[in-house]
Amino acid sequence: MNALNATTAETVAAESEPATQETLNVELFGKQFGEQVVLGDISLSLPAGSFTVITGPSGCGKTTLIKIIAGLDQQFSGFTANRPLNTGIAFQEPRLIPWRTVRDNIKLVCQSGDEVDRLLAEMGLLDAADRFPGQISLGMARRAALARAFAVKPNLLLLDEPLVSLDEGNAERIRQQLLALWLQHGPTVMMVTHDLREALQLADRILILGGTPTRIQAQREYPQPQYDRDSAWIEQQLETLKIEVDACDSHQALHQCNREAQIEKA
């Protein structure tokens, strides 16, 4: 943890040996795109089996953070430790292979055919199983991408706004499936969303990102078990959470404006 002081550290992307049942640690000193410092000091620990939701303004680097945690972006200063090997990830776009059918897309990451059929049925995709991703709706493609993320039986599940542009009925069904999967297999989940109700429904902990460069502005824990949360509880929590998010927003609104102007110039 002392390493946090080393803000001027050169790019070190060290990784220790993966272990499944340990806390995943991410110590980020900074992440730059060219001259632009996108992420500042961010210290995260994701206990095994926890469900963390990140929220924050658009373009603040949430996707970048997800990629760093996934090990897909190694050009940063800092390190990650105890990242499990089998990671399920749902990107912001579905990223299905266009020339493989929905079934083959899922089969590619999961060898058992029965498992694929079960997931397809759960996601309501059986009818679309033999179609190509270009022939199904975006909502279906998102569900297929989630089915693929589930299919690897992940120890770490990274979800980057996976339910955007789904209609509420489908979104709710998938949230329930996500919860069921999480309760059953207990992967460590990290999810990005702008939907605070969704965050409250699912999260153990909500992190609010913001600032320039982006840091964790606030953090709230929700020990209440997920299946005990009803809409009354969610509405009640929403009040305080909204105030907190708004506070972070106004605090950084000016910075954000400046930064966007800079990005546009670049």
Added chain:
Amino acid sequence: MQVNVSRSKPFLLSMGAFVALWWIAAISAADPVLVPSPWVVVQSFWQHLTQGELLQHLAITLLRVATAFIASLLIGAATGCAMGFSERTDRLLDPWLILFLNIPALVVMILCYVWIGLTEVAAILAVAINKVPNVAVIMREGTRTLDPNLAEMARAYRLGRWQRCRHLILPQLAPYLAASTRSGIALIWKIVLVVELLGRSDGMGFQLHLYFQLFEISSLLAYALAFILVMQMVEFLLLKPWEQQINRWRQS
């Protein structure tokens, strides 16, 4: 393969127009030996097919085309992909590529025959050297258009090398492979004939040269007809179905 009547109509019409034009030219020509009519050519073709050595020469030429084509496709694709994947290799090999792209085919043939001798190896090598740079250029472009998002997905899901090749890279390169194949066969056919004309004593090129010296234009055209027929068969029986197969996912 289905033959769609309404779609084959324009094809038949334009083919008919071509034959008609040819016939008019043959009738109005001063010397029927120089411009034989389509019917004379068909008769000559039939005669060469049933009594002559057309099939034998056609087979030899086809074998040369296939060998040179496969060799140049393999070498060209490997070179092109290496150049597309690694910028360093690209910079190293680019001057060579430009050099070989611009050497006249005839020079390569003559040099191969002079240095290696009038052998089969020299003939096929000469053809392959002419084609490799073309394939390499097309495949390099193909490699550069590989989708980085899908590559990232493959990394996230720890897909193995073979899985990436089979499900991600090859399908993305398939249109470029198809383009190389089509332009490759068309080019190689033509070069093989010249190679045969210059230094072989069998094959279509040799026969064409022979009929040129004998001034037998109808036989010359009959051989050309055989040629075109085989090319069309390759197109309709191999290339088209293959392209349809690889583009199946595009039809929504």
